[in-house]
Amino acid sequence: MTITPKNKRTSSIPKSQTATIGGEEVLKKLKGVEGDHSIAVGLSGGVDSSLTAALLVEAGWNVEGITLWLMSGKGSCCTDGLVDAAGICEQLGIPHHVIDARETFQREIIESLVKGYQEGMTPSPCSKCNRFVKFSPILEWAEQNLGLKRIATGHYARIKHLQEPIKISSAKENQIRRHQLLRGLDQNKDQSYFLYDLSQEILEKVIFPLGELKKADTRKEASRIELRTAEKPESQDLCLAEHHGSMKAFLDEYISPRNGEILLSNGQLLGQHDGIEHFTIGQRKGLGIAWKEPLHVIEIQSSTNRVIVAPRSEASRDNCTVGSINWVSIEPPSKKTIVEVQLRYRSKPVLATLTPIKPLKKDIENDRPYRCNLQFQSEQFSITPGQAAVFYEGEILLGGGIIEGN
Numbered sequence: 001m002t003i004t005p006k007n008k009r010t011s012s013i014p015k016s017q018t019a020t021i022g023g024e025e026v027l028k029k030l031k032g033v034e035g036d037h038s039i040a041v042g043l044s045g046g047v048d049s050s051l052t053a054a055l056l057v058e059a060g061w062n063v064e065g066i067t068l069w070l071m072s073g074k075g076s077c078c079t080d081g082l083v084d085a086a087g088i089c090e091q092l093g094i095p096h097h098v099i100d101a102r103e104t105f106q107r108e109i110i111e112s113l114v115k116g117y118q119e120g121m122t123p124s125p126c127s128k129c130n131r132f133v134k135f136s137p138i139l140e141w142a143e144q145n146l147g148l149k150r151i152a153t154g155h156y157a158r159i160k161h162l163q164e165p166i167k168i169s170s171a172k173e174n175q176i177r178r179h180q181l182l183r184g185l186d187q188n189k190d191q192s193y194f195l196y197d198l199s200q201e202i203l204e205k206v207i208f209p210l211g212e213l214k215k216a217d218t219r220k221e222a223s224r225i226e227l228r229t230a231e232k233p234e235s236q237d238l239c240l241a242e243h244h245g246s247m248k249a250f251l252d253e254y255i256s257p258r259n260g261e262i263l264l265s266n267g268q269l270l271g272q273h274d275g276i277e278h279f280t281i282g283q284r285k286g287l288g289i290a291w292k293e294p295l296h297v298i299e300i301q302s303s304t305n306r307v308i309v310a311p312r313s314e315a316s317r318d319n320c321t322v323g324s325i326n327w328v329s330i331e332p333p334s335k336k337t338i339v340e341v342q343l344r345y346r347s348k349p350v351l352a353t354l355t356p357i358k359p360l361k362k363d364i365e366n367d368r369p370y371r372c373n374l375q376f377q378s379e380q381f382s383i384t385p386g387q388a389a390v391f392y393e394g395e396i397l398l399g400g401g402i403i404e405g406n
C-alpha cells in the first residue's frame with residue numbers, strides 16, 4: 001500500500017499579483033538561462049536569499065535550499081537563520097538541507113581572524129568566507145549529495161560569461177574568454193567587493209538573480225510573493241560582530257588582554273592600551289588620549305605590542321603592496337596597468353598604477369601566486385593591512401588581494 005501524505009509539498013507563491021518591472025526582467029532572464037535548470041540556493045534566512053530562491057522557483061527551476069550552520073547560538077547566521085531558512089523552504093515547497101559548517105568556519109575564519117588581529121592586521125574575513133566556507137563547500141556538497149551543479153545566492157553582483165573575446169582598454173592583451181564578475185546594479189548594495197576571491201571554476205556555476213535588482217525592488221518582490229522574511233531587517237556587514245554584539249566582544253572572547261604603550265610618531269609616550277587587537281589603522285575614536293589635535297592610529301606593531309598615533313596628515317600614504325591576488329575578469333597583467341582600487345567595502349574607488357612584483361612563497365603555496373605594488377595618484381587615508389584591495393575597471397571587477405603590512 002502506498003501512503004500518500006495529506007499535504008504534499010506545494011509552493012505557495014501567489015499567482016494573482018504581477019511582478020515589478022525589475023522582477024519581471026529577472027524572471028525572464030532566469031527562464032532563458034541555458035542548460036539544466038536545477039540549482040542549490042544558499043539560504044541565510046534573510047530576505048535576499050529568500051527572494052533568490054522564490055524567483056528561481058517562480059521561473060520554473062528545480063530548487064533545493066542549503067543553509068550552512070556557521071556558529072552556535074542565536075543570530076542571523078545561526079539558529080534564528082536556520083529556522084527562517086527552513087520556513088522559507090516550507091513556504092516555497094522545496095527541500096531544505098542544513099550543513100553543519102561550524103568546524104570549517106572556526107578553522108578557516110575565526111582562527112585566521114584572531115591570528116591576523118594578534119599580528120596587528122585588520123583582516124577582512126568575508127571574501128575568505130565566501131571562497132572557503134560558502135561557495136566551494138556548498139557546490140561540492142550539492143553536487144555529491146543532490147547531483148546539483150549550480151549555486152545561486154542573494155549577493156548583489158553580476159556575472160558575465162564571455163563567449164567572444166572582449167577588449168579591456170587598460171590591458172588590451174587580455175582578450176580572452178572568462179567568467180567576469182561585475183558590480184551589482186544597485187550601487188548602494190553592490191557586494192562584488194566580497195566576491196573577488198572566487199575562482200573561474202566557481203563563477204562558471206554561479207547565478208546571482210538579484211544582481212540587477214535594486215534593494216527596494218527586492219523588498220517589493222518579497223512582499224508580492226508574501227515571503228515570511230519580507231520585512232526582516234538588514235543584517236550587519238560583519239556577521240561575527242552581530243553575533244557577539246561587537247567586534248571587541250568577539251576578540252575579547254579569544255584574546256587575553258595584553259597591555260602596551262601608545263606612542264606619538266616622534267616616540268613620545270602618550271598612554272597605555274589593553275591589546276593591539278582593539279585598534280585599526282586610521283582609528284581616531286576610543287584611543288583614550290587627550291591631545292591638542294585629533295590623533296589617528298598609523299601603525300600597529302605586534303613585535304613590540306605598541307600602537308603608534310599621529311595627526312591625520314601623517315595617516316596617509318600614496319602606495320602599498322597587495323598579495324594573494326586572485327585575477328577574476330582578466331588574465332594576470334604582466335606589465336604596469338592603471339586600475340581603480342577599492343580599499344574598503346564602502347570606500348570610493350581611486351586610481352592607481354599597478355605593477356606586478358614577485359609573489360611570496362606562502363601565496364604560491366596557496367595557489368594565489370600574484371602580487372603587486374600600487375602607486376596611487378593621490379595620497380590615501382588609512383590604508384589598512386589585512387583588508388582587501390579590489391581592482392575595478394568601471395563595473396568590471398578585475399581582481400583583488402590582501403593589503404600587506406609594512
Ligand SMILES: Nc1ncnc2c1ncn2[C@@H]1O[C@H](COP(=O)(O)OP(=O)(O)OP(=O)(O)O)[C@@H](O)[C@H]1O
Binds near residue numbers: 041049066134234239
Ligand atoms: N549561512 C548561510 N548558508 C547559506 N548561504 C548563506 C549563508 N549566509 C549567507 N549566505 C548566502 O550569501 C548571500 C550573502 O550573504 P550576506 O551575509 O552578505 O547577507 P545579505 O546580503 O544580508 O543576504 P540575506 O538577506 O540573504 O541574508 C546570502 O544572500 C545567501 O545566499
